[in-house]
Amino acid sequence: MPSILYSTTCYISNDFYRLRIYVDDGNNYSDLVSPKNIKLATDSLDFTATSIPIDHIKPSFTRLNFELLNEKKPNNNIPTTIPLKYLLNVQQTTSLPKNSYRNFSTSLPTPSLETSSRMISLTSSPILEQSEERSRIMLTPNSSQAMFKRRQFSFRRFLSSFSNTDSDVVLLYKTLIKIKYIDVSNSFQWNIKSLELEMDSEDIANELYINLNSCLSTLEQRPHRLLAFVNPLSGKGRARYVYDKKVLPVFQEANIFVDTIYTERANHAQEYIVNEMLDDYDGLICVGGDGMFAELCHGLLLRTARDEQINIDDPHVNIIRPNLRIGIIPAGSTDAVVFGTTGLNDPITSALQIIVGESLLIDITTVHNENGFVRFMATMLAYGFFGDIIYQSDNWRCLGPLRYDLAGFCQFLRHTSYHTELTITLSSHDSVEICHPQTITSINNGSKTSIVSSDCQKLINSSNSTLTEMNSMNKSYDIISKLPTSNLGFCRQNCETCAEEKQTNRNKDQLPSQIKREGRYTTINCLNMPCRCAKSKYGMSPFVHLGDGTFDLILVKRSWRTSFLRFLWQVANDSRSIEDLPNVERYRVREVLIRPINKGQRKKAGNWACDGELISGNEIQIRVHRQALNLFASGIKLKEKQQHIDSKSETTNWFPCMRNTKKKISQESNS
Numbered sequence: 001m002p003s004i005l006y007s008t009t010c011y012i013s014n015d016f017y018r019l020r021i022y023v024d025d026g027n028n029y030s031d032l033v034s035p036k037n038i039k040l041a042t043d044s045l046d047f048t049a050t051s052i053p054i055d056h057i058k059p060s061f062t063r064l065n066f067e068l069l070n071e072k073k074p075n076n077n078i079p080t081t082i083p084l085k086y087l088l089n090v091q092q093t094t095s096l097p098k099n100s101y102r103n104f105s106t107s108l109p110t111p112s113l114e115t116s117s118r119m120i121s122l123t124s125s126p127i128l129e130q131s132e133e134r135s136r137i138m139l140t141p142n143s144s145q146a147m148f149k150r151r152q153f154s155f156r157r158f159l160s161s162f163s164n165t166d167s168d169v170v171l172l173y174k175t176l177i178k179i180k181y182i183d184v185s186n187s188f189q190w191n192i193k194s195l196e197l198e199m200d201s202e203d204i205a206n207e208l209y210i211n212l213n214s215c216l217s218t219l220e221q222r223p224h225r226l227l228a229f230v231n232p233l234s235g236k237g238r239a240r241y242v243y244d245k246k247v248l249p250v251f252q253e254a255n256i257f258v259d260t261i262y263t264e265r266a267n268h269a270q271e272y273i274v275n276e277m278l279d280d281y282d283g284l285i286c287v288g289g290d291g292m293f294a295e296l297c298h299g300l301l302l303r304t305a306r307d308e309q310i311n312i313d314d315p316h317v318n319i320i321r322p323n324l325r326i327g328i329i330p331a332g333s334t335d336a337v338v339f340g341t342t343g344l345n346d347p348i349t350s351a352l353q354i355i356v357g358e359s360l361l362i363d364i365t366t367v368h369n370e371n372g373f374v375r376f377m378a379t380m381l382a383y384g385f386f387g388d389i390i391y392q393s394d395n396w397r398c399l400g401p402l403r404y405d406l407a408g409f410c411q412f413l414r415h416t417s418y419h420t421e422l423t424i425t426l427s428s429h430d431s432v433e434i435c436h437p438q439t440i441t442s443i444n445n446g447s448k449t450s451i452v453s454s455d456c457q458k459l460i461n462s463s464n465s466t467l468t469e470m471n472s473m474n475k476s477y478d479i480i481s482k483l484p485t486s487n488l489g490f491c492r493q494n495c496e497t498c499a500e501e502k503q504t505n506r507n508k509d510q511l512p513s514q515i516k517r518e519g520r521y522t523t524i525n526c527l528n529m530p531c532r533c534a535k536s537k538y539g540m541s542p543f544v545h546l547g548d549g550t551f552d553l554i555l556v557k558r559s560w561r562t563s564f565l566r567f568l569w570q571v572a573n574d575s576r577s578i579e580d581l582p583n584v585e586r587y588r589v590r591e592v593l594i595r596p597i598n599k600g601q602r603k604k605a606g607n608w609a610c611d612g613e614l615i616s617g618n619e620i621q622i623r624v625h626r627q628a629l630n631l632f633a634s635g636i637k638l639k640e641k642q643q644h645i646d647s648k649s650e651t652t653n654w655f656p657c658m659r660n661t662k663k664k665i666s667q668e669s670n671s
């Protein structure tokens with residue numbers, strides 16, 4: 001049985017409702033709420049108000065419930081339940097009928113707002129004040145006489161709602177509670193909606209207002225003060241517009257204080273984060289694209305490493321997760337991080353997820369070269385084709401985003417490949433779980449780390465790649481886990497794979513399973529995120545998990561141009577079974593050492609790009625750090641049937657938001 005914390009009646013759009021604040025006690029919560037505080041209204045015309053035991057409220061189980069008391073059809077625009085978590089703000093206002101505004105206004109008292117000491121303080125934003133209807137004023141604790149009349153007529157008003165006839169009551173003051181809440185019924189895109197509750201009296205309105213704000217103050221995961229970095233040049237210069245006009249008003253509505261820094265140069269944000277005091281903030285906001293996010297991510301991780309006196313030049317270093325969370329307001333050209341963490345690049349959805357205090361732990365990889373630390377990687381590291389595109393396009397900056405397409409086309413015509421050796425540390429436990437049972441042959445007395453798939457064995461034999469065991473006990477075992485698509489699931493909200501802490505513990509005594517690969521590769525890519533964007537519906541690696549302590553390694557061997565074109569086509573349209581291409585291998589790994597082999601002076605090595613930035617090095621070591629960064633994001637919410645994709649021939653668009661992506665981006669830029 002749910003525990004009712006507060007119950008009252010109100011009108012919404014002329015219909016009579018009972019509003020209850022209740023705690024869903026499916027989680028043995030009832031014992032926390034003292035019975036004397038729980039009282040349920042029995043008479044629908046009466047109201048029962050009890051004080052909420054504020055110290056006992058468990059926000060995640062607390063909800064607002066609206067029950068229609070008229071014998072009418074329910075209004076679909078009125079939600080039955082609003083979880084407390086999604087309540088944005090509560091305002092108390094008094095409204096006059098428009099016609100009578102002038103007559104009444106002269107007798108109105110000076111606006112003021114009384115708040116309880118235990119409430120969060122509500123300061124109306126200037127923007128809100130401007131947008132309010134002129135006929136609204138803030139309610140004073142001293143009731144006007146009109147309120148008294150209002151109470152007398154409430155019963156008539158109730159009757160009129162049955163008969164649908166207007167009564168003279170509507171000419172009186174309305175005591176309103178305006179609730180703004182977040183509508184998450186569309187699993188991807190979050191929206192702000194509002195409800196106007198017309199209360200029977202000022203006292204009830206006051207009580208509801210105080211109680212709702214008391215409940216709101218229990219939402220501890222919500223940030224109160226944020227520091228935002230806006231790159232005015234991101235995404236054709238639309239970041240400032242997106243932030244000033246769309247996002248800042250939403251933060252103000254949620255009573256979140258935001259300090260803003262408009263960056264003046266590259267690395268401005270990173271330097272600020274590393275050197276300035278951040279103690280006053282609950283989180284950092286990045287308004288821009290992936291490059292801007294990488295700056296914030298670097299700044300925060302470098303600062304934490306410095307504070308903890310960690311030597312990040314050591315390739316075996318374990319980095320420490322910063323205390324602050326980062327929120328991303330997408331305003332860049334690609335926005336792969338936001339696509340990967342929220343499902344779409346909608347600034348309002350991202351802002352709302354920050355306000356609610358959603359939390360998503362993501363893996364970060366460290367990138368070292370022969371001289372020491374190079375970068376942290378959040379999305380993708382590329383060697384060869386994609387690195388060369390970044391290198392080439394850097395010289396064509398004057399062409400804008402078109403430079404990437406042009407550089408890509410030139411690079412495709414060049415069709416370069418690079419002789420490279422890789423030492424790959426596989427995610428051994430994952431490889432066991434992910435491979436098809438019928439294709440797995442255990443060759444080492446059932447040891448979980450000693451498996452080889454027959455398909456993969458063929459692959460080894462037919463290629464010129466070398467497979468070397470790296471067991472310090474000198475036992476011979478071979479492991480290959482070219483990931484088959486079957487049984488793979490998308491990383492999603494509350495992902496079980498990412499939550500499985502035990503996996504690491506269970507394997508901690510086992511030696512990492514390593515393999516060596518050598519050959520000519522057109523491109524080598526390490527992906528920490530799927531890297532979905534407007535140009536790639538599923539991203540290059542749709543099934544990579546954001547926080548499971550692994551990343552995907554995709555090797556594309558030298559092949560005919562047509563085969564490489566097919567790879568590119570699949571990356572753009574449907575990469576879910578990309579490893580089925582004969583020239584593509586995909587591994588789930590924890591660490592990889594990539595060493596280009598330059599035979600002869602003339603042969604030029606390929607270019608490296610990490611999170612869209614060029615990096616240098618003769619050899620690069622990439623190592624994952626599980627859940628090293630906390631983001632303000634919810635993860636991607638998928639419907640039940642979307643969570644496992646079994647059929648490779650499946651053509652359904654599992655990410656409906658992607659259909660609108662291009663349109664959305666172009667709309668954004670137009671505006």
Ligand SMILES: Nc1ncnc2c1ncn2[C@@H]1O[C@H](COP(=O)(O)OP(=O)(O)OP(=O)(O)O)[C@@H](O)[C@H]1O
Nearest residue numbers: 234235263264265288289290291292332333334335
């Ligand atoms: N004021 C500035 N002037 C010039 N460069 C800046 C400024 N502020 C930030 N930068 C740099 O601009 C680079 C690109 O910015 P950002 O990622 O926000 O936009 P984008 O390139 O349009 O988007 P995406 O990375 O998603 O394609 C970042 O690496 C950042 O270091």
